[in-house]
Amino acid sequence: MAQQKVVVIGGGLAGLAAAMKLAELGVAVDLVSLTPVKRSHxxxxxxxxxxxxxxTRPLGDDEWIHFDDTVYGGDFLQHQPPVKEMAYWAPKIIDLMDRLGVTFNRTxxxxxxRRRFGGTLFKRTAFAGATTGQQLLYALDEQVRRYEVAGLIKKYEYWDFLAPILDAGGQCRGCVIQDLVSMEIRPLAADAVIVASGGPGLIYGRSTMSMACNGSAASRCFQVGVKYANGEFIQVHPTAVPGSDKLRLMSESARGEGGRVWVPRTPQDSRPAAQIPESERYYFLEDRYxxxxxxxxxxxxxxxxxxxxTKEGLSVESERLCVYLDLTHLPREMLDTKLGGILEIYEKFQGVDPREVPxxxxxxxxxxxxxxxxxxERTADGGLTAASPRNQQTNVPGLFAIGECDxxxxxxxxxxxxxxxxxxxxGLYVAPSVVSYFQTREATGEVPPALLEQEGRRHQERHDALLKRRSGKENPYLVHQELGNLMTRAATVVRDNDDLRSAIETxxxxxxxxxRCALSDTGNWTNQNVVFTKxxxxxxxxxxxxxQGxxxxxxxxxxxxxxxxxMPGIEADSPEEKRRLAEAWCDRFEENTKKWLKSTIxxxxxxxxxVRLSYEPVDTTLIPPRPRLYGLVGAEVIEEVWKERLASRAGDVSGNGSGAGTKETVAAS
Amino acid sequence: MAGETNDSWLVRHEFLLRRLHSLSGLIPVGAFMIVHLLTNSSVQNGPGAFQKNVYLIHSLDALLPLVEWVFIFIPIFFHGIFGIVIIAGGLPNTSSYPNASNIRYVLQRVTGVLAFLFIVWHVFHMHGWIHADWWIDGVAKNLGGAQFKPYNAASTAGLALQSFVVIVAYVVGVLACVFHLANGIWTMGITWGAWTSPAAQRRANAVCTVFGVGLAVIGLAALQGMWAQGRGEALEEAIRIEDQQYNAAVQAGILKPNEEKRAQPSEAEPGREASVDQASARSPR
Amino acid sequence: MISRSKTSPEHVEVRVLRQAAPQQRSYWERFRVAYEPDMNVISVLQRIAARPRTADGQDVTPVAWDCNCLEEVCGACTMVVNGRVRQSCSALVDRLLEENPAEIELRPMTKFPVLRDLMVDRSRLFRALEKVKAWVPVDSYHDMGAGPRQSPEAQQESYPYSQCMSCGCCLDACPQYRKIELIQRDDETDEQFAARQAATYDRNFVGPHAIAQAILFNQNPTGQMNADERVEALTAPGGVQVCGNAQNCVSVCPKEIPLTTAIAQAGRAATVHSIKRWFDR
Structure with missing residues (x-):
């Protein structure tokens, strides 16, 4: 049998994990990445x-609870079997990363x-200093390099993925890529393509994501017919440092250690923070909660x-939106010992000492x-069927997606x-699935050279046309800036239908x-202008x-x-009234679940x-959906009502949902 | 820039050569230099003390040239010439990165070249390199070389240092050698892995600095001592003592008479009478 | 601490050393960018890209440069800023103007072939990681249980090395690391050229980053099992012996990796290894 070849798009954790596992299985891999893979997001x-x-096990933790925490944190919108499988694999994955030499912190x-993270009661999180992602990526990068030396993996770094190549039968047979240095466009034949291109942060202009996270690879798959699901779910981190180039994460621990959030009561007060008296500061979180x-x-x-x-116009600065996160009232030594690392990052990028200036x-x-x-592909007990060709495969046969972009x-x-x-x-899980895909798919023979040539030529023509275009006067960078501002306003933290409608129009x-963008660079060598415009x-x-989602x-x-x-919490004086409202609340919750617990496609x-939307039901057969009540007024009584309903339902359908009640007490407390 | 597929001998044995270069700087070259400066500084105890040390060295007699070449000159040539190869492979950048260790990197190379040039000239100036009459009389002496006479050690050395240019060259040369050795020991400790952590390297640096300053003092003392023996009454006294020692040694049968290793009358201008007086003692056996 | 209250300029003058393609002549171009608070070199370059016009009003092609994370963990945006190699994302304009109020000077890295403007080809840097076998050669990726136990002290010793992001600062500042720029010959296939490139890179200095990685994997309990292979690579042509102890590497490393300690440890390992090998043969 001829050597099978897979093209992996993206060299972050997912892409590298898939590449090395495929190489171990004897499959040749072409690894395509916008950046040298070691520089991935x-x-x-x-x-x-x-x-x-x-x-954590002696404290009552197990894989099921990790699974439950993940599903509960995700508000039950995930299909549960893959999440369950992931939770059960997690300990093995950390063992593997440990074997690969990741410098995890030690007892x-x-x-x-281990340390504790949000959304769980257990110290589940293994870490390597404050750079765990970097350490994990490097370990995989090293393994890929090892297979590169052995000749099984070939890297295409500084290459852009232009499109998957589909044959007449709609099967993915390779992809078209472009060298970002020489601008050469090249079709690559492949037995399967795995997209591992990460998130689309650049759509929001500035985000905490890297410059390569432009979503283009996912979009190019979307445009040839791959479904895009739950796009509207974008996580926003509350505290990031706004930079003129990107937004850098500021850990929650700054507030945990006593940091106070405030704005001047006078909008855009021009005085330095230290000179604004206490009475003219608005500690809005402390006030409201x-x-x-x-x-x-x-x-x-x-x-x-x-x-x-936005609504109250109390941003510290007029040019950009921001509030103060103030640590200056805390003793220096405490800050240095407990927050030293993250404060140094702030100092490094802002040039200001956060111990002295908010x-x-x-x-x-x-x-x-x-x-x-x-x-x-689901097993009877709700896990995944290992090596099923359906796992991680998109609706286009032969095209798989993994990592943040799935x-x-x-x-x-x-x-x-x-x-x-x-x-x-x-990444690890997709590799055997791809191998089974080779075995189960219909015999397709060689990728027709004419198809490759035709696809290559099509993209070459599009590229050439873009370079030659003289018509427009629009500046792609300014259009991008406007898009980013618009998306940030309309589709991040708070969403409003009128805003969304007008945003869609805009x-x-x-x-x-x-x-109609005009290019400032029309050359054909390392033209970042044309790549960005595309x-x-x-x-x-x-x-x-x-x-739209x-x-x-x-x-x-x-x-x-x-x-x-x-769905606001409930406030009432009499227990009867409380009870009634809680029943109503739970009714509404169930109604909403029926109506909206579905994936946007x-x-x-x-x-x-x-873009056309449709919906797909979510497999919630393992853990029935329950309300997230954290921080809600009247949570206790709602929980009480909810448990009663659950119990009576368990009585109706014996066996179904068993155990969910006990798990719930842990996760909801 | 190398581009050929066949590596040169130099490339293939790069590690060995570099380590030999590193080693040769300390043993034997550096070690010899320490002994040499210590011996020469004994002139501070008078020309007689120095002369005694010279006799000790020259007691090797016929073996001396062999020892000189195998343990001193050839290692110096290897260290110097390979050092130039190393220097050619580097690209100093102290203007962009003026760190102390980077400046020392450049100084190590500058002092290396200075030291090598100085040593080549110094051996010629004092020793003459080759003990063959045609060379010494026909070439070296005409070019101002071979001025040191082991059996009139302090006086001939002192006389050779009287020119201002020469003494300045010696001060610079000796200091270059001392810096190169002291800093070289420090880098050698890193190269061979004796001191690895930044703290250990800092401590080693302090030790090397103390060693270097000490050796510089010894070297300068030797120079000053020699120079002082080469002028005025001290010179006359030195020659007198040296001749006395020579005669005594010859008479005691410890020393084979060897006029080649003594100052020729014409060379020592002042105090000739003393020499003439003793001329009778030089009669053949 | 920097004060930018009164002294903030209206514009920032930026001088960029540009080059259209490999082998072509480089030239300086001057840009004027409106000053904004909290700017770094990346945001300056972003402004230039959005409106590529020189200070004297000429429309030019945008300046090409490399960047990704903008948080100083990916290593992409290395360049020579005001004469010193560093990450341009953490090069703050206010600080740079303190160094030199007149202008900011941007040049590509000096030890790597320029692809265009501020973009260079750093593939040699990654090749060095292949040469020293910078990985743990595990048997398989199957579930074989946890890795060997390690003391927290050992982890603390290794961790700094594992933070190396292959940015190349140490190489650019190293006086012993010399630029190698090969040109593909007409009669050469891509593969032949890549092989010639690799062979040439291998013969020349691996650089402090690769030495540190070799030490990192020689410290790892599993990596230790083939420590000799890495030491062998470090004593091959272009190995640790090329180091001239200028110690610029450690002073420019943005991650403050103890590179000179790694070099000395590599020297020690090489000493032991070569003596052992000499007696054992």
Whole structure:
């Protein structure tokens, strides 16, 4: 049998994991990446990677609870079998990364040390200093280099993925790529293509994502017919440092250690922060949430900071939105010992000592839960069928998606320290599936050279036309800036149907303007101008999927928050009234679940350039959906009512949902 | 820039050559230099003390040239010439990166070249390199070389240092050698892995600095001592003592008479009477 | 601490050393960018890309440069800023103007072939990692349980080395690391050229980053099993012996990796290894 070859698009954690596992299975891999793979965005992940472990098991933790936490954190929007499989694989993945030489922090006895992260009660998170993502990526990069030396992996670094190549039968037979240095366009034949291209942060202009996270690879798959699912679910991190080039994450621990969030009561007070007297400072989180103060849950903090700047116009600066995160009242020695690392980062990039001058922070787009739609094959007990060709395969045969650019693992919101896990898991898990795909697919023979040539020529013509175009006067960078501002306003923290409708209209206009962009560089050597313009044009289909998905989804779920459809807590004096309201609340919750617990599926119509939405039911057979009540007024009574309903239902259908009740007490407490 | 597929001998044995270069700087070249400067500084105890040390060295007699070449000259040539190869492979950048260790990197190379040029000239100037009459009389002496006479050690050395240019060249040369050795020991400790951590390297640096300053003092003392023996009354006294020692040694049968290793009358201008007086003692056996 | 209250300029003058393609002549071009607070070199370059016009009003092609994470963890955006090699994302305009209020000077790295403007080809840097076998050669990626236990002290010793992001600062500042720029011959296929390139790179200095990686994997309990192979690579032509102890590497390393310690440890390993080999043969 001829050597099978797979093209992997993207060299982050997922792409590298897939490449090395495929190489181990004897499959040749062409690894295509916009940047040298060692520079992929995965390096930015700081916190850690989750798994159940021998320190948490004695406390009652197990894989099921990790699974439950993930599903609960994602507001039940994920298909449960893949998430379950991932949770059960997590300990093995960390063992493997440990064997690969990741410099995980250690206990005095020499075992892996763990820390606690949001959304769980257990110390599940293994970490390597404050650079876990970097360490994990390097370990995989090293293994890929090892196979590169052995000749099984060939890297195409500084190459852009232009499109998958589909044959007449709609099967993926390779892809077209372009050398970002020489601008050469080359079709690559392949037995399968795996897209591992990460998130689409650049659609929001500035985000916490890297410059290579432009979403273009996912969009180019979307435009040839791959479904894009749950696009509207975008995680926003409450505290990031707004830079003129990007938004850099500021860890939650700054508030944990006593940092206070405030704005001057006078809008855009021009005095330095230290000279603004206490009476003229508005500690809006402490004011509005006296109980939690600055440590309100993430999504609430995000919304309040966002509102105080946009709706109330109290941003510290007029040019850009930001609020103060103040540590200056805390003793220096304490700051140095507890927050030294993150304060140094702030100092390094802002040139200001946060121990003396309050930090300026603002929420920032951080992660896309949505992504390319992929399939899976379920086992009877609710796990995944190992090596099933359906796993991680998109609706285009032969085209697979893994990592942040697939939609499968995080539902409506992602748990901290779960992203590294899902990337490595999907990367490792896809490899045997791809191999089975080779065996199960119909015999297709050689990729017709004419097909390769034709696809190569098509993209060459498009490229040449773009270079020659003299018509427009639009500047792609300015169009991008407008798109980013628009998306940030309309589709991040707080969503409003009127805003979304007008944003969709504006996006159409911006797309027309992008079509008229004039290039400032018309040469054909390392032309970053044309590459950027292409990626900009490809941002619009995803932008529309995000906006349309958000507009259609009239509810609040996970990171998608529409105040008009929020379910407020209940306030009543008499227990009877409370009880009644709680019943009503639960009725409404069940109704909403029936109506909206479904995945948004976007499909692209290339002739009209429109995005069409449909919905797909979610497999929630393992853990029945339950309300997220954290921080809600009247949570106790709602929980009480909810448990009663659950119990009576368990009685009705014996066996179904067994155990869910006990798990719930852990996860909901 | 190498572009050929066949590596040169130099490339293939790069590690060995570099390590030999590193080693040769300390043993034997550096070690010899320490002994040499210590011996020469004994002139501070008078020309007689120095002369005694010279007799000790020259007691090797016929073996001396062999020892000189095998243990001193050839290693110096290897160290110097390969050092130039190393220098050619580097690209100093102290203007962009003026770190102390980077400046020392450049100084190590500058002092290396200075030291090598100085040593080549110094051996010629004092020793003459080759002990063959045609060379010494026909070439070396005419070019101002071979001025040192082991059996009139301090006086001939002192006389040879009287020119201002020469003494300045010696001060510069000796300091270059001392810096090169002291800093070289420090880098050698890193190269061979004796001191690895930054703290260890800092401590080693302090030790090397103390060693270097000490050796510089010894070297300068030797120079000053020699120079002082080459002028005025001290010169006369030195010659007198040296001749006395020579005569005594010859008479005691410890030393084979060897006029080649003594100052020729014409060379020592002042105090000739003393020499003439002793001329009778030079009668053949 | 920097004060930018009164002294903030209206514009930032930027001088960029440009080059259209490999082998072509480089030339300086001057840009004027409107000053904004909290700017770094990346945002300056972004402004230039958005409006590529020189200070004297000429429309030119945008400046090409390399970047990705903008958080100083990916290593992409290395360039020579005001004469010193560094990451341009953490090169803050206010700080640079303190160094030189007149202008900011941007040049490509000096030890790597220029592809265009500020973009260079750093493939030699990655080739060096292949040469020293910078990986743990595990048997398989199957589930074989956890790795060997390690003391926290050992982890603390290794961790700094594992932060190396292959940015190349140490190489650019190293006086012993010399630029190699090969040109593909007409009669050469891509593969032949790549092979010639690799062979040439292998013969020349591997550089401090690769030496540190070799030490990192020689410290790893599993990596230790083939420590000799790495030491062998470090004593091959272009190995640790080329180091001239200028110690610029450690002073420019943005991650403050103890590169000179790694070099000395490599020297020690080489000493032991070569003596052992000499007696054992």
């Amino acid at each position: 995965s390096v930015c992940a700081q916190g850690g990677i989750n798994s159940v472990n021998d320190q 005095p006895e020499g075992f892996l040390d 006296p109980e939690y103060g600055n440590l309100v849950p993430r999504d609430i903090a995000t919304r309040e900071i966002f509102n105080v700047c 930090m300026k922070i603002f929420p920032a787009v951080h992660y896309s839960m949505g992504g390319l739609w992929v399939d899976y 939609y499968q693992y995080h539902g409506g919101n992602r748990l901290g320290a779960n992203s590294l896990l899902s990337c490595i898991f999907s 996006v159409h206009q911006l797309r027309d303007r992008a079509d 990626s900009l044009i490809d941002m619009f289909p995803l932008a529309l999927s995000i906006l 958000a507009l259609a989804r009239d509810e609040c779920r996970g990171a998608h928050y529409k105040p008009a459809f929020a 976007a499909e692209y119509d290339s002739s009209s350039r429109e």
